[in-house]
Amino acid sequence: MRDVKKLTMRSRSMWWIDGVAEIVTGTILVISSVIALLLSYQSLSRTYRSILVAIQIGIIFAGPYIIRWLKAKYIQPVTGYFKPDTRKSSQGKIIYMLIFAVLGILFAFAVISGSIWWVPVSLISLFVLVFTGIYWNVRRLVYLGIIEAILPPIISLPYRGDHGIVVSLILMGIVILVSGVVTYIRFKKEFNVDG
Amino acid sequence: MGDKDFFREIKDIDKIIHEPSRLAIMAVLYGVEEGDFKFLLNMTGLSKGNLSAHVSKLENAGYIKVEKKFVGKKPLTLYSITEKGRSAFEIYLKNLERITSRITGKD
Numbered sequence: 267m268r269d270v271k272k273l274t275m276r277s278r279s280m281w282w283i284d285g286v287a288e289i290v291t292g293t294i295l296v297i298s299s300v301i302a303l304l305l306s307y308q309s310l311s312r313t314y315r316s317i318l319v320a321i322q323i324g325i326i327f328a329g330p331y332i333i334r335w336l337k338a339k340y341i342q343p344v345t346g347y348f349k350p351d352t353r354k355s356s357q358g359k360i361i362y363m364l365i366f367a368v369l370g371i372l373f374a375f376a377v378i379s380g381s382i383w384w385v386p387v388s389l390i391s392l393f394v395l396v397f398t399g400i401y402w403n404v405r406r407l408v409y410l411g412i413i414e415a416i417l418p419p420i421i422s423l424p425y426r427g428d429h430g431i432v433v434s435l436i437l438m439g440i441v442i443l444v445s446g447v448v449t450y451i452r453f454k455k456e457f458n459v460d461g
Numbered sequence: 462m463g464d465k466d467f468f469r470e471i472k473d474i475d476k477i478i479h480e481p482s483r484l485a486i487m488a489v490l491y492g493v494e495e496g497d498f499k500f501l502l503n504m505t506g507l508s509k510g511n512l513s514a515h516v517s518k519l520e521n522a523g524y525i526k527v528e529k530k531f532v533g534k535k536p537l538t539l540y541s542i543t544e545k546g547r548s549a550f551e552i553y554l555k556n557l558e559r560i561t562s563r564i565t566g567k568d
Contacts, residue, residue, distance in 0.1 A: 270488045270554070277492030277504055338533065346500030347537055348493045 275403050281350040282404045283456075284341045285449025290333045292443025294325050299435035306429070344457050350402075365394055387431060388415045391438055410445050414438050471560055477522045478553045482507055482515045487542065487550045490525060495541040516540060524549055 281287075301322045305315060342348075352359070369390065395411030398404070418437035425433045453459070478487055485505040490496065496504075501512055519525045524546030528539045542550070 270484060273485060273488040273504070274492040277489040277496075280493070280504075346497050346503050347532055347539075348496035348500045351492060351494045 277348075278351060279403045280345065280348060282402055282407070283345070283449070284337070284453045285446035286336050286341060287333050288410075288442050288446030288449060290329055290336065290446075292439045292441070292446055294329050295439030295442060296436055297325060298322050299432050299439060302435070303429070303432045306432070341453075344459055361397060365390075365397070387435060387438070388419045391415065406445065406449065410442065414441060417441065467560075467563060470556060474556055474560070475549055475553045477518065477524065478550060480515070482511060483519055486512070486515055486519060487524065487546065490540060490542040491547065491550055493541075495528075495539045497537050497539055501540060519546070522546075 301318050304310065305318055310318075372390075392411045392415035395407045395414060399407030399409075399411065418434040418441065421437055422430045422433040478484055482505065485507070486501060489501060489504040493500075498509075498512070501507075501516070502509065505512065507515070516525065516527070520527050523543060526541050526543050528541070530537055530539050
């Protein structure tokens with residue numbers, strides 16, 4: 267009985283088994299944070315500023331497509347094709363929509379105000395990662411959420427204002443990226459992937 | 462619950478799902494929206510012949526749906542659990558839990 271439930275849980279969490287989503291998310295977070303850092307320099311011309319904002323929005327929207335492409339090219343030939351079950355809970359969908367709505371509003375305000383120091387990033391990341399970990403039954407993400415809420419803000423304490431939050435975001439991106447890489451190495455070992 | 466009811470409950474347990482290989486297939490498909498043959502092979506550890514045979518039985522019972530689709534440019538045969546299969550699997554798990562807890566005295 268326990269084995270049956272375990273098999274269902276493993277099947278449900280298979281989408282996260284390779285770490286690709288974390289690798290892409292972590293990379294995007296690091297790039298976005300560097301862009302945010304560049305945007306904080308007042309000497310930057312209007313044209314450069316617009317280009318950087320366009321790049322930032324572009325990579326955020328491209329993220330899910332990059333993940334899907336990487337999975338189709340490198341992961342699914344190994345695991346087989348599957349589509350995660352997103353029908354499971356309508357409550358889950360509502361919470362995800364709310365998270366993205368809040369993130370969208372915060373992002374828009376940050377761009378308009380030209381300042382991001384007031385955005386509670388570690389709390390947002392704690393909430394997103396813990397909720398995602400519970401929703402998809404991936405314990406690693408819950409731990410990652412807790413680490414994200416504590417470690418980057420502490421390390422970035424000596425930096426103040428926008429620079430502090432940018433350093434914190436870069437560290438958060440690196441932590442997610444490292445978690446993704448470790449997961450990918452474990453995935454390769456488990457499925458005997460060469461190269 | 463009397464002994465007669467208990468034995469009837471054991472007798473009435475869904476025999477299509479009760480077979481271990483088919484139970485594994487149902488458990489895997491319950492966790493995803495759809496998956497291809499290779500995915501099922503990887504997850505269940507069954508041989509190709511075995512998997513084909515059990516998938517056919519589940520399809521004939523109306524518990525899973527087999528669909529030929531294109532994902533990108535690749536033709537794929539995809540398997541998904543039907544509503545009938547989903548509720549049969551849930552009922553099966555509930556019944557099994559009730560029976561085992563009765564036997565082990567944990568009810």
